[in-house]
Amino acid sequence: MRQGKYPFVIGFLFLPVTIYAVFVIAPYAQAFQLAMTNWRGIGAPEWIGFENFQRLFNDTAFWKAVQHHGILLLALPLITIAIALFFAFLLNVGGGSKGGQRVGVRGSAFYRVVFFFPQVLAVAIIAVLFQMVYRPDESGLINGVLTKIGLDPVFFLINPNLALWSIIGVLVWQAVGFYVVLFSAGMASIPTEIYEAAEIDGATKVTLFFRVTLPLLWDTLQVAWVYLGIAAFDAFAIVAVLSVDSGGPDGATTVLAMEIYRNAFVYGRAGYASAMGVALFFLTITFAALALRVSKRESIEY
Amino acid sequence: MSATSDNTSDRVDPSTMTGPDLPAALGSSRRTVLRRAAAAGLLTIPAAGLLGACATGGDDEGSTEQETGEKSATNPLGVKEDAALEVIIFNGGYGEKYATDVHEKLYKTAFPKAEIKHQATQAVSTVLQPRFTAGDPPEFVNNSGEKFLDFGALVNDNQLQDLTELWDAPSVDDPNKKVRDTVIPGVVEQGMFNAKDGSRKPFVLYYVSTVYGIWYSGKLFKDNGWTVPTTWEQFTALCDQIKAKGITPFGYAGANAAYYMWNVILTQAAKVGGPDVLKAIDNLEPNAWKAEPVIQSAKAWAEIGAKYGDKSFEGLKHTDVQLRQNQYKLAFYPSGDWLENEQKKDTPAGFEYQLMPVPSLTAADKLPAGAIRAAGGEGYFVSAKSKNPRGGMEYMRQMLSKAGARGFTETVGAATVVPAGSEGYSFPPGVASSQAALKAAGANVFNMMFDNWYKELDTEARTATNELMFGRATAEQWADRIQKRADAIKGDSSVAKFSR
Numbered sequence: 117m118r119q120g121k122y123p124f125v126i127g128f129l130f131l132p133v134t135i136y137a138v139f140v141i142a143p144y145a146q147a148f149q150l151a152m153t154n155w156r157g158i159g160a161p162e163w164i165g166f167e168n169f170q171r172l173f174n175d176t177a178f179w180k181a182v183q184h185h186g187i188l189l190l191a192l193p194l195i196t197i198a199i200a201l202f203f204a205f206l207l208n209v210g211g212g213s214k215g216g217q218r219v220g221v222r223g224s225a226f227y228r229v230v231f232f233f234p235q236v237l238a239v240a241i242i243a244v245l246f247q248m249v250y251r252p253d254e255s256g257l258i259n260g261v262l263t264k265i266g267l268d269p270v271f272f273l274i275n276p277n278l279a280l281w282s283i284i285g286v287l288v289w290q291a292v293g294f295y296v297v298l299f300s301a302g303m304a305s306i307p308t309e310i311y312e313a314a315e316i317d318g319a320t321k322v323t324l325f326f327r328v329t330l331p332l333l334w335d336t337l338q339v340a341w342v343y344l345g346i347a348a349f350d351a352f353a354i355v356a357v358l359s360v361d362s363g364g365p366d367g368a369t370t371v372l373a374m375e376i377y378r379n380a381f382v383y384g385r386a387g388y389a390s391a392m393g394v395a396l397f398f399l400t401i402t403f404a405a406l407a408l409r410v411s412k413r414e415s416i417e418y
Numbered sequence: 419m420s421a422t423s424d425n426t427s428d429r430v431d432p433s434t435m436t437g438p439d440l441p442a443a444l445g446s447s448r449r450t451v452l453r454r455a456a457a458a459g460l461l462t463i464p465a466a467g468l469l470g471a472c473a474t475g476g477d478d479e480g481s482t483e484q485e486t487g488e489k490s491a492t493n494p495l496g497v498k499e500d501a502a503l504e505v506i507i508f509n510g511g512y513g514e515k516y517a518t519d520v521h522e523k524l525y526k527t528a529f530p531k532a533e534i535k536h537q538a539t540q541a542v543s544t545v546l547q548p549r550f551t552a553g554d555p556p557e558f559v560n561n562s563g564e565k566f567l568d569f570g571a572l573v574n575d576n577q578l579q580d581l582t583e584l585w586d587a588p589s590v591d592d593p594n595k596k597v598r599d600t601v602i603p604g605v606v607e608q609g610m611f612n613a614k615d616g617s618r619k620p621f622v623l624y625y626v627s628t629v630y631g632i633w634y635s636g637k638l639f640k641d642n643g644w645t646v647p648t649t650w651e652q653f654t655a656l657c658d659q660i661k662a663k664g665i666t667p668f669g670y671a672g673a674n675a676a677y678y679m680w681n682v683i684l685t686q687a688a689k690v691g692g693p694d695v696l697k698a699i700d701n702l703e704p705n706a707w708k709a710e711p712v713i714q715s716a717k718a719w720a721e722i723g724a725k726y727g728d729k730s731f732e733g734l735k736h737t738d739v740q741l742r743q744n745q746y747k748l749a750f751y752p753s754g755d756w757l758e759n760e761q762k763k764d765t766p767a768g769f770e771y772q773l774m775p776v777p778s779l780t781a782a783d784k785l786p787a788g789a790i791r792a793a794g795g796e797g798y799f800v801s802a803k804s805k806n807p808r809g810g811m812e813y814m815r816q817m818l819s820k821a822g823a824r825g826f827t828e829t830v831g832a833a834t835v836v837p838a839g840s841e842g843y844s845f846p847p848g849v850a851s852s853q854a855a856l857k858a859a860g861a862n863v864f865n866m867m868f869d870n871w872y873k874e875l876d877t878e879a880r881t882a883t884n885e886l887m888f889g890r891a892t893a894e895q896w897a898d899r900i901q902k903r904a905d906a907i908k909g910d911s912s913v914a915k916f917s918r
Contacts, residue, residue: 154912157543157568158550159575164912252730274672274733274888360673360733366881366890381543383873384568385912 144397150390157386168391178392181363181372182399184280188287188348188371189403193341195288200295200340201333203231205325207296208303209311228300232293239290243357246286250358273360276368283369286354291347295340302336303329338411345407349400352377372396485806492528494587495812500531503809504556506546507538508563511756512626512796512830514538517560520825524816525809532809541565550577555801557810561622562796569622569797570871570914573611578621579800581609584811585620590819591838597818601835602627605794608865612916623814624794625826627833629755629773629852630681631790636770636847638665638746646774648787650718653777657726660749668722668750671739672732672888676880677869679719679887682752684866685776685791686715692784693864700867701917702908707901708894716886716893718779723887732888744769754795758848759831771848773855789862790855794835868904871916878903 151168155161172178207220207228221227234242249257250272259269272282306329314328330337352373355363362378363370372392380389487498505522507514514536522534537556539545543565549555550567555577561567572578585598585606598606609622639646642663647653657667670679688696691711698706706712728748731739740757742748744764751757758771765771778787798817800810816822823839826832833840833853845853856863869876882899885891891899907913 156571156574156912157547158571158577250733252733253728269730271729271733274729276890361676361881361884362674364881364884365672365732365888366885378877381565382877384571387912 147390147393147397150387151394153387153390154385155387155390156384157380161387164387168388169395171388172391172395177367177370177375178372178395180367181370181375184369184371185349185399187280188284188351189345191284192287192291192348193344195284196291196295196344197337197340199288200292200299201330203227203292203296204299204303205329208300209324209329210321228296231296234290235293237290239353240357242286242290243354246354246358250282273358273369274365276365279359279365279368283351283354283358286358287347287351291344295344298340299333299336302333306332334411338408341411342404342407345403346400349396349403372399484804484808486808491588491593493812495583495808495815497529497532497808497812498806499529500533501806501809502533502535503558503806503813504535504804505537505813506542506556506559507536508542508560508566509538509540510563511760512832516826516829520829521813521817521822524819524822524825525813528812528816529809543567550575550801550803553803555804557804557806558798558800558813560796560798566797569611569799570916572799573621574614574914576614577802578611579802579807579810580613581620581623581800581811581814584814587811587815590815590821597815600818600838602792602794602837604863604865605835607918608794608867609797610918612914621799623798623817624796625798625817625834626794626796627792627835627853627856628795629790629792629856630685631752631755631773631775631852631855632682633743633751633753633757633848634749634772634774635743635746636772637768638749639772646772647777649781650777650779654722657722657749661726665746666728666742666748667726669728669731669739669742669748670752670887671734671736672884673735675736675739676883676887677876678736678752680879680883681791682776683715683719683883684712686719686779687712688791688864688866689776689783689785689787689789690714690779696864696866697918699904700871702868702872702904702915704905705901707897707904713893713897715779716896720886720889720893720896724889727887729888732884740764750774755849755852756832758846771846771851773848773852775855775859785862785864788855788859789864790859791865792856792859792863793865867916867918872904872907872913875900875904875907 150161152163152165153161154164154167207224210221210224237245251257252259252269252271252274254260254263254269256269258272262269271278273279310328310332311324314324319327350373351371355369355371355374356377359369363374372395376389376392376396379385379392485498485501487493487496487501489496493499503525505517507517517538518536522536525532526534535556537545540563542559542561542563546555546559546567550572559567561569569578585596587597589595589597589600591600605624606620608624609620610618611621613619613621634646638644642659644656644659645652647656660667670676670682684696684699687709688711691709695706695709695711698709699712736753737760739748740751740753740761741764743751744761744766755773758765761771775788775790798814800807800814804810817826818836820836820838823834823836824843826834827840827843831846831849833845833849840853844850869879879900882891882896885899886893886896908915
């Protein structure tokens with residue numbers, strides 16, 4: 117290597133690293149520090165050690181939120197990936213072989229655009245949209261139809277047993293399009309010869325999917341799982357706009373970000389909210405590490 | 419916090435974010451809150467960290483030198499005539515015009531040499547928190563809206579100016595009358611907080627007169643020949659009649675306005691057992707929520723909810739349910755007298771809002787049927803550590819003058835806590851009826867403070883009230899649950915406690 121390499125590299129790194137340290141690392145560190153205080157937004161914070169964390173331990177709202185993240189963490193990736201894989205398979209491979217090229221079902225170019233559409237909309241718009249879809253009275257999109265044909269309205273967001281699932285439905289609806297595109301890209305890079313060989317050997321579409329597509333997509337799936345898992349730790353905007361009584365009914369849809377918001381900006385408990393933020397930080401990190409470790413596999417070369 | 423004791427309270431709630439069909443001032447704040455909230459969730463916690471670090475480092479700097487002037491008959495508070503004054507107004511339901519066009523002009527007339535810096539915001543705490551931390555607070559603040567500064571935290575940090583001197587100063591209109599004697603009784607006390615040294619001092623001026631009750635359409639009642647019930651039997655009998663007509667008799671919005679309902683339940687409890695029931699609740703006394711009158715009232719209203727309500731209302735926002743009433747699909751709606759103004763655009767001609775006090779529950783009620791909850795809403799304070807706190811107090815004195823109050827009423831259509839200001843002013847039918855009810859109630863006017871003092875208790879009461887009114891909890895479970903939270907708050911040393 118030539119001389120003067122290090123000053124050159126350092127020169128380029130200095131600014132971004134400084135910006136990162138000041139705007140990302142320092143605030144994080146300070147959130148950790150604040151989590152040990154009973155700061156209420158004004159005045160001097162008072163050091164109280166781990167009291168906030170002890171309080172967290174006995175906070176039912178916190179545990180409810182954690183539990184909801186657990187459900188989201190399982191349901192959101194599973195449902196989204198399953199649907200997205202199914203659609204991507206149909207769009208790319210489902211139509212069989214045409215002139216040596218694998219093609220999707222008829223009109224797949226059109227579907228591709230339609231599926232991606234929800235991804236383009238802002239989360240806030242989606243939430244407001246689904247407010248109309250889920251409305252409990254006859255002016256709601258679904259309940260309007262139900263009441264017209266003489267059925268009882270379904271209380272999507274009011275029924276405590278249904279509310280969280282209604283919200284998961286929205287999250288899935290929004291996410292699927294992106295993963296269809298992601299998986300499509302992955303599938304496009306699978307060589308056609310493999311499919312042809314399998315078909316000659318008499319493989320059905322189901323076998324093709326499970327024996328060829330899925331294993332060769334593993335890396336992409338892993339990425340999708342981590343992304344969706346991290347999305348499952350957020351869900352704030354949808355819950356904030358859509359749920360009744362901010363995370364209700366009776367905390368049935370609350371998430372950690374909602375509780376952080378509530379504590380920081382409604383109750384004025386900045387210190388306690390920071391403690392929740394710290395908890396969320398560790399939950400997310402743990403998840404990401406676990407997801408990458410557990411799903412580790414030999415990637416298949418082709 | 420003024421933010422909950424008045425019409426701005428539903429603007430506080432993050433869940434109030436809703437569609438574009440809202441009045442502009444409300445709508446914009448509700449819509450932007452989402453974006454801000456989303457950013458805040460990620461950004462503000464770390465940002466708060468930065469502030470915290472600053473606060474720990476530099477909270478001992480000497481207070482800034484404060485401006486004082488010569489006291490005189492026209493300047494009883496001793497304002498330095500040319501001292502600048504900074505005014506921060508929450509730009510919400512009342513807008514900012516009343517400040518720029520009325521109060522600031524009055525101050526300027528009294529002190530022509532003073533320079534007034536005016537700023538309006540929809541996020542008071544976002545704008546002001548750093549300034550308090552830096553020791554450079556503005557003189558006068560309208561602390562309201564969804565992002566108000568926590569009054570308790572401000573009091574605890576000695577940030578608020580003791581207003582005793584203002585209340586004892588001679589009023590603008592009559593030098594022989596103290597300012598405190600020109601306002602509705604109870605307003606000074608309402609703004610009192612326990613200072614850090616334990617003494618109770620007036621720190622906050624609640625300026626807008628707010629009357630709570632149950633609202634109905636004068637036209638609907640006249641057309642059907644219904645009379646306003648004063649007893650529980652009359653009330654339920656009328657609800658039956660209304661239901662028979664295919665109109666929902668009673669409803670409130672569960673999605674974001676459940677506190678309209680706990681307000682009714684507690685108002686009822688105060689009538690049954692006297693206002694001390696509410697005082698016990700405010701003071702976090704043991705088993706205050708489980709007192710017999712409270713349970714009795716919760717039971718009665720749970721029945722109303724089950725028999726005369728609409729289950730779908732739990733999922734609707736206040737504006738949605740209010741719209742139902744404007745469409746004559748809902749008869750009774752509990753709210754405060756900001757309702758008429760809030761619904762102005764959606765109210766059909768001739769609808770005629772009318773307020774009815776909560777009817778008596780039993781013949782043995784301690785308060786008469788006409789007793790009512792009324793209070794000052796919209797909180798204003800002067801910063802003790804600002805450069806010109808005397809100017810801030812003088813600004814309040816001008817607000818509380820006849821001209822100041824009248825100007826406010828004419829600009830925003832709401833009554834102030836200065837009765838002389840709205841004398842002879844012709845209010846629209848709804849506010850006229852609430853003002854008449856207030857007058858008729860005489861001394862039987864009461865208020866409650868717990869939701870302003872302990873936001874968490876308010877939240878718990880809202881959640882529990884939805885459970886009660888929509889049939890998922892009994893009155894006992896409702897009371898138990900809120901009592902538990904009240905006890906937890908009482909035992910929490912980090913929460914500043916207040917009493918009255």
